[in-house]
Amino acid sequence: MREDTGGPGRHAAQGPTAPENDAHAGTRNKVARSILEHGPSTAADLAERLDLTAAAVRRHLDALLAEGVVEARQQRVYGHRGRGRPAKVFALTDTGRGSFHQEYDVLAADALHFLSEVAGEDAVMAFARTRVAALETKYLPVVESAPEGKRAEALAEALSADGYAANARQTPGGEQLCQHHCPVAHVAERFPQLCEAEAEVFARLLGTHVQRLATLAHGDGVCTTHVPKNVTGRNPA
Structure with a gap:
C-alpha cells in the first residue's frame, strides 16, 4: 500500500x-x-x-x-x-541542483585536479573522453535510425531520457541542441575538458562539426550547441 x-x-x-x-x-x-x-x-x-x-x-x-x-x-x-x-x-532549479552536487562536486574536482597535477592536462582530457564514450555507444543506434534532418531531435530525446532535459530547435543556420540540465556543470567550471569531450561526441553522432554557444558551466542558463545545416552522416570532414 x-x-x-x-x-x-x-x-x-x-x-x-x-x-x-x-x-x-x-x-x-x-x-x-x-x-x-x-x-x-x-x-x-x-x-x-x-x-x-x-x-x-x-x-x-x-x-x-x-x-x-x-x-x-x-x-x-x-x-x-x-x-x-x-x-x-x-x-x-540551480539551487536545487547545488544542494545535491556540492559535496560530490568538490570530491570530483579535487580528483581531477590531482590527476592534472600528477599526469597533466592530457590525462584529464583522456578521462573526459572515456567518460562520454559510453554515451556515444548508447546514442548511436538512436541517431542513425532517425530520418535525415531529425538526428539532432533524436539525440535531444535520448539525452532527455537520461535526465539532460534537452530539446532541438530549428534556426536559420541549422539547429540548436539545448540541454537544460548538466550533472557535471559545477565541475566543468574548472575542467572545460568535460564539455569539450561531450561536444566531440555530438559531432561524431551528428556527422558534422558543432559549436558550443553557451554552457551551464560558464553560468549560462542552458547548454546550447549549434548544429549546422546539411547533416549527412557520421565522420565529419
Whole structure:
C-alpha cells in the first residue's frame, strides 16, 4: 500500500514546527533526488517511482516550489500530441541542483585536479573522453535510425531520457541542441575538458562539426550547441 506521507499523520499532533517538518524533509529529499536522477518529471511519474500517493507528491512539490528547489514547466511533447493540455513537469532549479552536487562536486574536482597535477592536462582530457564514450555507444543506434534532418531531435530525446532535459530547435543556420540540465556543470567550471569531450561526441553522432554557444558551466542558463545545416552522416570532414 502506498504511504501518504504528505498529509496529517502521527506527527501532526506535535504541531507545525520542526518535528513535523523534519519527518517530511526526508521524503521531500527523495522527491528532489528522483527529479535529479530522472530529469523533469510529472507528479504521476514521481508517485509511481517513489510509491507515494499523488496527493502526497503534490504537497511535497508545493513545499519544494516554495523553497525554490524545483520549478514547474509545461511538458514538451514530441510527435503526435493527444487531446488536452500537456502535463506539468517539475525540474530542479540551480539551487536545487547545488544542494545535491556540492559535496560530490568538490570530491570530483579535487580528483581531477590531482590527476592534472600528477599526469597533466592530457590525462584529464583522456578521462573526459572515456567518460562520454559510453554515451556515444548508447546514442548511436538512436541517431542513425532517425530520418535525415531529425538526428539532432533524436539525440535531444535520448539525452532527455537520461535526465539532460534537452530539446532541438530549428534556426536559420541549422539547429540548436539545448540541454537544460548538466550533472557535471559545477565541475566543468574548472575542467572545460568535460564539455569539450561531450561536444566531440555530438559531432561524431551528428556527422558534422558543432559549436558550443553557451554552457551551464560558464553560468549560462542552458547548454546550447549549434548544429549546422546539411547533416549527412557520421565522420565529419
